[in-house]
Amino acid sequence: MGIGNFAPRSALLDEALGPSGPIIVFDGVWLAFDEKEILKDVSFTLQTGHTKIILGASGAGKSTILRLILGLLKPDRGRIFVNGERIDEMAEDQMMAVRADLGIVFQEGALFDSLTVRENVGYKLYEELRWPLDKGDARVREVLGFIGLAEFIDRMPGELSGGQRRRVAIARAMAAKPRILLYDEATTGLDPITALTVDQEIVKLRDLESVSSILVTHQLRDAFFVAEHTAVRDGTALKFDRAAGRKAAEAEFIILREGRISFEGTAQDVRDVAAKDPYIHAFLS
Numbered sequence: 465m466g467i468g469n470f471a472p473r474s475a476l477l478d479e480a481l482g483p484s485g486p487i488i489v490f491d492g493v494w495l496a497f498d499e500k501e502i503l504k505d506v507s508f509t510l511q512t513g514h515t516k517i518i519l520g521a522s523g524a525g526k527s528t529i530l531r532l533i534l535g536l537l538k539p540d541r542g543r544i545f546v547n548g549e550r551i552d553e554m555a556e557d558q559m560m561a562v563r564a565d566l567g568i569v570f571q572e573g574a575l576f577d578s579l580t581v582r583e584n585v586g587y588k589l590y591e592e593l594r595w596p597l598d599k600g601d602a603r604v605r606e607v608l609g610f611i612g613l614a615e616f617i618d619r620m621p622g623e624l625s626g627g628q629r630r631r632v633a634i635a636r637a638m639a640a641k642p643r644i645l646l647y648d649e650a651t652t653g654l655d656p657i658t659a660l661t662v663d664q665e666i667v668k669l670r671d672l673e674s675v676s677s678i679l680v681t682h683q684l685r686d687a688f689f690v691a692e693h694t695a696v697r698d699g700t701a702l703k704f705d706r707a708a709g710r711k712a713a714e715a716e717f718i719i720l721r722e723g724r725i726s727f728e729g730t731a732q733d734v735r736d737v738a739a740k741d742p743y744i745h746a747f748l749s
Contacts, residue, residue: 485548487512487644487676488533493542493552495528502528503539504723512643513674513714515666517687519747520720526680530646533678534566535559546644567637571649575621575629575636581608582617585636593640607635611665627658634665638675645669647679651686663689664704671695684748691715691731719744 486509495503503525510516518526531537532544535551544552546562554562575584582604583590589600608614611631621629630650637645647666651659663686669675671694681687692715694707707715717734719727727737727744738745 486510486545487547488678489543489545490529490532491543491545493532493539493544495525495532495537495539501723503532506542506720506723506725508718508725508728510676510678511714512676513670515670515677515679515690515715516718517679517681517691517715518718518720519682519684519687521747522682524720525723526720527648530568530648530678530680533644533646534563534568564640565642566644566646567640567642568646568648569630569633569637569650571652575633577621579621580617581613581619581621581624581632584621584632585639587636588640603639604635607639608632610638610668611635625658626654627661630654630662631665634662634669638669638673643674643676645675645677647677647681649681649683650679651681651683656685659683659686660689662686663693664695666690667693667704668695668702672697687717688731691717719747 488510490506490508493503493506494501506529508516518529520526528537532539533546535554535556539552542552543550547565549562551559551562576587579587582601585607586600586604589595589603590597595603605614605617608617611634613628613631613635616624616628616632621632624632650666651662654662666677666679667690670677679687679690692707692712693704694711696703696705712732713730716728716730718725721743727734727741729737734744734748738748
């Protein structure tokens, strides 16, 4: 495999740079920490408005993929594209423009405990983008309304439940209207009913706002809900139907095993392969 500018042009590279190309492309990505290889020849694409759900054992490299997309790590080999721009060779000041189109939701929500919900959700708008106060407030109210927490705008994070904190974190991530959202174990530690409310927000953003998403999780229940459901407006009501046909194909699983992609496909593909693959069967069990 070639390195840097001398790497041979690949089909994934042609796709990444072509018209209507994928919003994220990993092309033969390798990464090691000291002598330990974390990712080994990882290649995949994420189409606009689609979802990739990354599963794998602890240490398999799941969260590392998100850090590479954010430019917090650089690969040893291979190429990474976000919105058609190659980012693996970008300097930090160049990455700032790329990150403007990325939102991330961490496992613990990572809210500022000393700020209100309004100030948390609008933080990037007020402090980084310097939006006028009235414009920022209008957007904060819009996103809180979208996730059903408008009445909590002046609450402190300590007054919220765990599920509400995660949903506020999603509102903060989407406030600046990024086209890509990254979820790093967004439902870990939540009870099943509360986790479902977070899963529904992920589905709503994808299907109603055309947000492209990568979901890193070890919670199989949440992974399959996101993959197998779609959000549909029915007049003023919102419902979650089973995804079918082309819609079901818009969410794909990636299963990592010792740094390599051992499987990529839809929820139904996972179930079909699990019957024949002992590792995937054991993992899903």
